[in-house]
Amino acid sequence: MSSSSGDLPPHLLHVLPTAQSVELIGAFGGKLRHTLVTSDGTLPEGLQAASYIKPARNFPALEGLPLPGRMQKMARAMTAFDLVLTHGPGALDVAMAHTMFKDVMNLPALIHHEHDPDQKRSLKRTWYRRIALGKSAGIVVPGERLEEAALVDWQQPMGRVKRISPGIDTKAFAKKPKRDGFRLIKHPGEMWVGVWADSADQQGVSMLFRAFAEMETDWQLIVLGENIQTAALDAEIDRLELVDRVYFPGIPRDATKVIGLFDIFVKTAPCREFPVHMVEAMAAAVPVLAVRDGEADQLLAEANREWLFDANAESTLAANLRSLAQDKPLRSAIGEANRLRAMQELDRAKTIATFRRLYASAMKREF
Incomplete structure (x- = not known):
């Protein structure tokens, strides 16, 4: 020694x-x-x-x-x-x-x-x-x-x-990013649902497409991650007539420039590893819809936990998306609770x- x-x-x-x-x-x-x-x-x-x-x-x-x-x-x-x-x-x-x-x-x-x-x-x-x-x-x-x-x-x-x-650097994610600071521009009046998926979660992403299809047309779906876009998912997008509302920008160089642009963040699969991107969304004051598991239950703010859904519960996910989409004050309240939780416990x-x-x-x- x-x-x-x-x-x-x-x-x-x-x-x-x-x-x-x-x-x-x-x-x-x-x-x-x-x-x-x-x-x-x-x-x-x-x-x-x-x-x-x-x-x-x-x-x-x-x-x-x-x-x-x-x-x-x-x-x-x-x-x-x-x-x-x-x-x-x-x-x-x-x-x-x-x-x-x-x-x-x-x-x-x-x-x-x-x-x-x-x-x-x-x-x-x-x-x-x-x-x-x-x-x-x-x-x-x-x-x-x-x-x-x-x-x-x-x-x-x-x-x-x-x-x-x-x-994570909670202060960096708490700063609201510019609407044109990412490769996609968030236009005035647009609302974004964000998901950071991986190639193993094709089923969950497909379920999200179907739930998202019921939302108003001013909502866009941003799918982050590597090698997510497949022929099967493209076919589902075509079937649901979502071609002009779903985007696959890949992996951002700087997550702080995009996560805070989301109005709702969705995690479509149970946690196989620590859900760092969900925590980034929390730090950016974004409400989260996530599959119910022990990890998400413990990490999310108490106000957000009632918005968890069971794996493969497509109808619950769709209902939760609609409810949050229609209530901006509720989204803001849940997002702020998440931000405080991330700052206090996950900085x-x-x-x-x-x-x-x-x-x-x-x-x-x-x-």
Whole structure:
């Protein structure tokens, strides 16, 4: 373990860091030193080498059988640090090496981060996680689904599992964007329903088309996301005669320039991962129609929760769209409640402060 004596800042080892890691490194600045293990050996986008930031050199390969010799090499590579931060299933071998040799080698604390549900779930992987995370100082998850997996499937103690929602810049989304600041211009008198979908949610988007078709013609539907437009959806648009009211602008470079233009935001599928775009809509003071699940229930303002609908409940979605479309004061009230909720509970500054406390506690050293 790295010595805490002297004036050098604590030294952190990041294994397969994410975009959120980049944000945290930027926020902490020179108060910490960072060494990063990435899949290609280079620093992630958004980071440049500095006196306190560098890529790892000669770190043992992350892929391979968890044999004792390989695990021992990984453990030895951790000894120079004050804290080890691992991310996702690709870094579990590092966590396993930590569990195997923590006491023998006096290894630093390790905190594991999971960001998305495991797409390759199996009993073998579940058991591996249970063992690999056995001596971790914390397991960070973004939402309810992964929290349940950590507590139930991986059988981790409640005190070890830390649910920390990814924070967003709520102030940036609270600023009303210009009507012509996006690739689509929102003309006076137009109202926009927005959805940020993915290619796996064709059924939900198609259902939204049918519900949207019952709305007045001054309403437009903006479908954000990558590879959403398909022949089947185009056929449904043609059948519903919505060709001039539905748009597929793709993924915006800057979400703050479009989310706030929506008058209603719709989430058409249950949360498979943390619903960051729904939270962005909340921060932009937009009312949300979302599939009822534990994640949306907990994140949305109380005033918005009665507007949740069950999966595949097309008639409820259509009725909710009509009701909100006809009541601008109600939309404004729900949107403002969402904005306050996002600002108080889901702001990036709060998330950074939470991580700072967690990491300092694990190291037993403030920074």
